[in-house]
Amino acid sequence: MTSVDRIPRPHGGKLVNRFHSAKMNIDGMFSIEVSNDLRNDIENIADGIFSPLEGFVGEDDFQSIVKSGRLNSGSAWTIPIILDVDHETAIKMKDAGEVLLKTGNQHFGTVNVEEIYSYDKGFVAKMVYQTNDPKHPGVDKLIRLQDRLIGGKIKVLIKIPQSPLRRFRVSPLETRSQVQKRGWKTMVGFQTRNVPHVAHETLQKTAMNIYDGLFVNPLIGKKKPGDFKDEVIVRAYETLVENYYPESRTMFGTLHTEMRYAGPKEAIHHAIMRKNFGCSHFIVGRDHAGVRDYYDPFAAHKIFSDYPDLGVEPLFFSAFYYCKKCLSYASEKNCPHGPELREELSGTKMRKMVSSGQMPAMHLMRPEISKLIIAYKEPFVPE
Incomplete structure (x- = not known):
């Protein structure tokens, strides 16, 4: 590797910002519940920690990450950041277009549903974790995921409260x-x-x-x-x-x-x-x-x-x-x-x-x- 002797530019060239300050009319919008862990990663996308990602990866990027450890653009990226849903929810999300994200009773953001795709969990486990052993904590979590993935940009309307x-x-x-x-x-x-x-x-x-x-x-x-x-x-x-x-x-x-x-x-x-x-x-x-x-x-x-x-x-x-x-x-x-x-x-x-x-x-x-x-x-x- 070449020696680095200066503060580098963000990965991909610029810091992503997916915070949205404008008021949104959320009445009647379809919403899905996400875990607190996933909400953390959504906020990591929003404030640029996961730059250059602007949302959950689509199928082309997903396959490229799994197979080559890079985004489809060629930029290094080794862990796919994904939103998993079941088949029935995927159909509802496709019809809705932009979907609200919530934890508990708080609607904190949205995802624009650009893609819905399936994936091979065994192949992903082998390529990312180098094992299919369900005793591996990463593989265990992968096995438990739903069978459809959503690709699309996110917006964060409300930050996670301080604690x-x-x-x-x-x-x-x-x-x-x-x-x-x-x-x-x-x-x-x-x-x-x-x-x-x-x-x-x-x-x-x-x-x-x-x-x-x-x-x-x-x-x-x-x-x-x-x-x-x-x-x-x-x-x-x-x-x-x-x-x-x-x-x-x-x-x-x-x-x-x-x-x-x-x-x-x-x-x-x-x-x-x-x-x-x-x-x-x-x-x-x-x-x-x-x-x-x-x-x-x-x-x-x-x-x-x-x-x-x-x-x-x-x-x-x-x-x-x-x-x-x-x-x-x-x-x-x-x-x-x-x-x-x-x-x-x-x-x-x-x-x-x-x-x-x-x-x-x-x-x-x-x-x-x-x-x-x-x-x-x-x-x-x-x-």
Whole structure:
């Protein structure tokens, strides 16, 4: 990939804006209910996080994404953003043309029904998730979808109300404005779905030593059982950033979408979203967006070689661990000592410690974070 040394333009050339401020007469319009998770993604379309998408993908784009990891235009795009309905609802939507979208009793937006099409779930699973195994959380969700997909542009009339979980949500317009105000030429994005420990902090600060700014961007949305709850992640990172990061070099904001656990395909999707936020670089971890052993641990690194035109540069750091001989955090690149002297705080180990009420050692996790997590009766997503 070519080296990126400036803040890139949004993916596709411009930030999409699908917010609609004019009054609409919605009397008599056909409406459908969508989940809160899907409403989050509709708002992600509206404020440009999913640029260049302006709505739910049509059949040509859908097939191109699934088969080649690109939109029909050739732009990189690896995760289809879709609206699924049953056959009966599809017929009603076709006749209606523009359809209201609602959650609960609130009509918050519309979709212009341009296409209705069917799809092969098995083929999609194999191409996007690289498996048909229904135990894979992404495949499981795909299997449960309805059999018809709607393609068409959306409008958002009413934004999702503020809440404690959304108090740090930011839009690309906001982050890009901050980047310009601060005079940054480069910004590194860090994706996470976990609470931070000192190895994460070391990785982030290593990047901060090289580039102008760091954008810490936890993913808030539906996750698999055993992952940390969103509230715990937000509070833990809020605490870490306030106590251990320089304000002038750090931006903290949450991204509200669900994990797909699509491994390498999702790594590209995550990079595109951070490019839209204004990141010139994006940290890609070992087994990024992976689950269990469905993907090679470095598959999410290798896939970037297929996208030299992405416009955001991936950063592949070796995993950091605490070396008992070096008495510091290190990686295989700069530490000569063997595995017997390495101490790591894995997700499994962290869950066991938290469940037993045991505080991780200070060199593994900041004490403020440990106390916060242990104070929760149940910090994990339940089975």
